[in-house]
Structure formats: structure tokens, C-alpha cells
Amino acid sequence: MIKAISLISGGLDSTLATKVIMDQGVEVIAANFISPFCRCDHKVGCRHEAKFVSDELKIPLKMVNIAKDFLDVLKSPKHGYGSNMNPCIDCRILMLKKAKELMDELGASFLITGEVLGQRPMSQRRDAMRRIEKDAGVLGLVLRPLSAKLLEPTIPEEKGWVDRQKLLSISGRGRRPQMKMAEDYHIKDYPCPAGGCLLTDPAFSKRIKDLIGHNELTMDDVKLLNHGRHFRIADSAKLIVGRNEHDNEMLRGLRKEGDIFLTPTEEEPGASALGRGEGFDDTQARLLAAKLVSRYFDCKCAIAKIVVLYKGKEEVVEVAPFSEEETRKYLV
Numbered sequence: 001m002i003k004a005i006s007l008i009s010g011g012l013d014s015t016l017a018t019k020v021i022m023d024q025g026v027e028v029i030a031a032n033f034i035s036p037f038c039r040c041d042h043k044v045g046c047r048h049e050a051k052f053v054s055d056e057l058k059i060p061l062k063m064v065n066i067a068k069d070f071l072d073v074l075k076s077p078k079h080g081y082g083s084n085m086n087p088c089i090d091c092r093i094l095m096l097k098k099a100k101e102l103m104d105e106l107g108a109s110f111l112i113t114g115e116v117l118g119q120r121p122m123s124q125r126r127d128a129m130r131r132i133e134k135d136a137g138v139l140g141l142v143l144r145p146l147s148a149k150l151l152e153p154t155i156p157e158e159k160g161w162v163d164r165q166k167l168l169s170i171s172g173r174g175r176r177p178q179m180k181m182a183e184d185y186h187i188k189d190y191p192c193p194a195g196g197c198l199l200t201d202p203a204f205s206k207r208i209k210d211l212i213g214h215n216e217l218t219m220d221d222v223k224l225l226n227h228g229r230h231f232r233i234a235d236s237a238k239l240i241v242g243r244n245e246h247d248n249e250m251l252r253g254l255r256k257e258g259d260i261f262l263t264p265t266e267e268e269p270g271a272s273a274l275g276r277g278e279g280f281d282d283t284q285a286r287l288l289a290a291k292l293v294s295r296y297f298d299c300k301c302a303i304a305k306i307v308v309l310y311k312g313k314e315e316v317v318e319v320a321p322f323s324e325e326e327t328r329k330y331l332v
């Protein structure tokens with residue numbers, strides 16, 4: 001039996017594309033590439049959605065963590081960024097390269113994606129799709145069942161492994177045909193309808209740009225980006241201030257050796273903050289961090305007390321909180 005690898009994001013389109021090919025008697029193995037920038041509606045993340053989908057389809061799932069390679073691509077993508085910090089073309093090349101490795105390892109003959117012609121401006125144009133395939137070394141081997149009839153026949157179609165007549169001709173950003181297909185297939189719960197990537201978010205992209213600009217794009221630093229307000233307090237130092245109890249707890253949990261951590265005293269509740277980088281040996285840097293975080297204390301008092309934890313020592317400092325205007329100067 002012919003085998004194919006389907007790139008499953010956990011969204012509806014890749015689920016439908018997989019189902020269309022399974023219905024033609026092809027053995028399909030799902031592959032999910034774990035990116036640090038997945039943004040699903042569900043807090044659990046795309047990898048759980050991909051597991052849900054593969055369980056529903058009753059097919060095996062291979063999860064591949066591409067975080068490290070992704071960060072390398074993100075630092076300087078050969079084909080540039082989209083409207084935000086989304087390097088879509090290089091990202092797709094990376095995923096198809098990884099999928100090709102899986103294809104070879106598992107003895108599969110082609111790849112399936114849920115891409116729809118014209119749905120995304122950067123990577124889902126006809127010319128971009130071709131360039132991506134070429135650069136990934138899989139030219140003609142990527143079948144996009146939802147748009148196949150609008151595209152050049154692929155190797156699996158030419159070889160007769162799949163029947164082109166049973167493929168579809170969906171294009172554009174509308175979702176109606178996919179919704180109708182979902183109904184026909186009785187697919188009711190597709191938790192991540194159009195997929196999602198934090199790199200298309202302008203505010204998140206600003207933070208990524210700041211990390212790249214300061215040569216700090218590491219997984220440890222990326223993990224902080226989803227929490228709190230971010231302040232650049234020196235070329236080599238950042239402060240992240242929690243917006244709520246959840247952020248405060250997350251920041252506490254993400255502390256690394258060498259980080260500074262600031263918390264309110266028991267009498268004056270408020271935000272906690274994590275500082276990372278160089279320069280906190282200097283008292284002035286610690287006071288600057290204290291002035292910033294105390295801006296977000298509940299008491300709005302003229303002088304705030306803050307507990308500063310740094311290099312195993314604990315000190316309580318008293319500072320005049322920054323005004324909103326002073327705070328804004330450091331905001332990323």
C-alpha cells in the first residue's frame with residue numbers, strides 16, 4: 001500500500017486534506033512539527049490538537065520538535081519576513097525538509113498538506129509553493145488535496161497513487177467549502193480552525209524583533225514572551241513585569257540562575273518582575289527595576305517597598321515608583 005506523510009497542524013484544513021487522501025486507500029501517517037510560536041485557541045497547544053486529530057482519524061502521529069532549527073530560521077530568513085516577524089516561506093521550507101526526512105525514514109512516497117491556494121499571502125501563492133518545494137528538495141511530491149485541481153498535477157497524481165478527479169479546487173480565504181466538508185465528514189470539534197502563529201501578531205513580533213536586535217533569541221528568552229509587560233532597561237538587560245497573578249507565577253517558575261526577581265512585600269500587594277541580563281550587580285540597575293515594577297503596585301503610594309532576590313541574597317528596597325511616562329520609555 002502507498003504510504004504518505006500528512007503535515008497535521010491540529011486545524012481543520014489539514015484534517016480534511018488527510019481524510020480526502022485516506023478515503024483513496026492511501027496509508028497516512030500524521031506528522032506534527034512543534035514550533036515555539038503555536039497559538040491555539042485552546043490553552044493546551046497545537047501538539048495536543050494534533051494528537052486529538054490523529055486519534056480521531058485513527059492514524060499514527062509523529063511529533064517532531066523543530067524549535068531550535070526554527071529559531072535559526074527566524075534570526076535571518078533567506079526569503080524575509082511577512083507583514084510581521086513571520087518568516088513563512090523559510091518556515092514552510094524547514095517543515096517540508098523535516099517531513100522529507102520522515103518520509104525517507106518511514107518509507108512513505110509523498111507528502112500531504114492542508115494548504116489552500118491563496119489563503120495566506122506569503123506562502124500559499126502558486127509561485128511560492130513551487131519555490132518552497134524546490135528549496136526543500138520535494139518538488140512534485142507535495143499533494144495539497146484541497147486545491148489540487150487548481151495546481152499542476154503532482155507525482156502521486158501522475159503515478160496514479162491518487163485519483164486527481166477526487167481532489168478539490170478550493171482557493172482563497174473563505175471557509176465555507178471547508179465547513180461544508182467538515183459537516184459531510186461529521187467532524188464537529190476542530191479546535192484550531194485556521195491554525196495560528198504568534199509571529200503574525202504585531203505586539204509579539206515587536207518583542208521578537210527586540211530579542212533578535214539584542215542577540216537574545218534563545219528558547220529560554222522566547223518562553224518569557226507570552227507573559228507580562230516587557231521592558232528593555234539596558235542593551236543587555238530586560239525586565240518582565242507580571243500583569244496578573246498567573247503571569248507572576250509563570251515568571252517565578254521561569255527564573256534561571258543569574259536572574260533577578262522582584263516581588264511586593266506582604267503589606268503592599270502588586271506585580272512581580274523578572275530581570276534577565278547583565279548589569280544587575282549595579283545598585284542603580286536594581287533600583288531602576290524596582291521603580292518600574294512598583295509602578296504596577298496596587299497601593300499607588302509615593303514610596304514603595306520591594307523585595308529584591310538576586311544571587312541568593314534578599315534585600316528590601318524603597319523607591320518612588322515611576323510615572324506612566326517614565327515607564328513608557330522602556331516599554332518594548
Ligand code: SF4
Pocket residue numbers: 035086087088089091092123196197198199200
Ligand atoms: S504563520 Fe508561522 S507557522 Fe505558519 S508558515 Fe508562517 S511562520 Fe510558519
